[in-house]
Amino acid sequence: MVDIAGVLGSMFSLIIVTILGFIAARVGYLTADIRPKISNLIFNITLPCTVLASVGEVDPSTGGDAITWSIVLGAAIFFVMLVAAAVAVAVLRVPVEQRGLYLFQGVLTNTGFIGFAVLDSVFGGASVFLGSIFIAISNVFLYSLGIAALTSGGASGAEAHRASLAETAHTVLRNMLNVPLVVSLIAMVVFFANIPVPAPIMQAADMTGGITAPLAMMLVGLSIADADLKSVLAEWRLWGFTLIRFLITPLVAYLALAPIVPSELALGVFIVLLAMPTGSMAGPIAATYGQDGDIPARGTIVSTLASFVIVPILMLVMTMA
Structure with a gap:
């Protein structure tokens, strides 16, 4: 399905950029106070440009089947x-x-930052467009059922349930209707309606989107540099959770779906996104709903470090299958 040597090379490149981000944080070029600004830059500008530019890399002759399965798998x-x-x-x-x-x-994984970086490196730009379909669909469930799961236990969860229904609905709707989602929907309309986009716009989107992966991976390096790695790495339960959720689950899913899903690209995108680590926003969102944000924040570090081993293992299995 994929060239394992190319995958390892791509992952190693991402690791190098992450290390550069770590070094930049250690010497003071990257600091915690600018992280929200860079995150907003990626989320609201460079990532949407990546999605828009990816439309031009989807082969219309084969894209229909891949998109159909992306919609099905995106819902699942x-x-x-x-x-x-x-x-x-x-x-x-x-x-x-x-x-x-x-x-x-x-369920709140780093699909937008690391996910798109890995997809683009491993499968090429067309996979980014398919990945945007996955995210557009899954976000509907994430910011509804996902929030319900977050607030399902403990005293703080009960307090969250007592919040006004209108306020909760407003928060969920605001989180769902974000810039990447809107651009993803626009990209799908452009693709299906075969709407011509002026070359300068596509070139600008491609140039701007090109900085998404390095910026995202440098932010990962910044997060690692800011963490108390000694205490984080000692969290055995988080390592066990990472093993089951981010390695065993994608392996089982691939073995179960490979005989069923005819689109190798859509299946590859599904497996990669399924293996993506916990997103950096998991902790802050948990805190917003009155929960202990420290646990998901630690989970972000553990699962992110593990992803540099997990993704090559998954790609190797898909290559050998």
């Missing part, structure tokens, strides 16, 4: 993640008051 991926997280919680006997946090960090 959230529930696969949620079930996998629930299984991990049960196996690891996570304390009741922490179960919602573990479920949430299992």
Whole structure:
């Protein structure tokens, strides 16, 4: 399905950029106070440009089948993640008051930052467009059922449930209607309606989107540099959760779906996104809903470090299958 040597080379390149971000943080070029600004730059400008530029790389003759399966798998991926997280919680006997946090960090993954960087490196620009379809669909479930899972346990969860329905609905709607989602929908309209986009616009989108991956990976390096790695790496339950949710689950999913899904590209995107680590926003969002944001924040570091090993393993399995 993919060239494993190329995959390893791509992942190694991402690791190098992450290390550069780590070094930049250590010497003071990157600091925690500018992280929100860079995140907003990526999320609201460079990432949407990446999605728009990817439309031109989808082959119309083969794109229809891949898009159809991307829609189907995009509707399923959230529930696969949620079930996998629930299984991990049960196996690891996570304390009741922490179960919602573990479920949430299992469904809020870093698809937008690391996910698109890996997809573009491994499968090329067309996979970014397919990935945007996955994210557009799964976000509907993430900011509704995902938030419900987060607030499902503990006293703080009960307090969150007492919040006004109007306020909760407003927050969910605001999170769902973000710039990448809107651009993803525009990109799908452009593709299906075969709307010509002026070359200067596509070139500008391609140039701007080109900085998404390096910026995203440097932010990962910044997060690692800011973390107390000694205490984070000692969290055995987070490592067990990462093993079950981010490695075993994608392996089982691939073995189950490979005989069924005819589009190798759509299946590859599904497996890569399924293996993406917990997103950096998991902690802040948890704190917003009155939960302990420290646990998902630690999960972000553990699963991100593990992803540099997990993704090549998954690509190797798909190559050999």
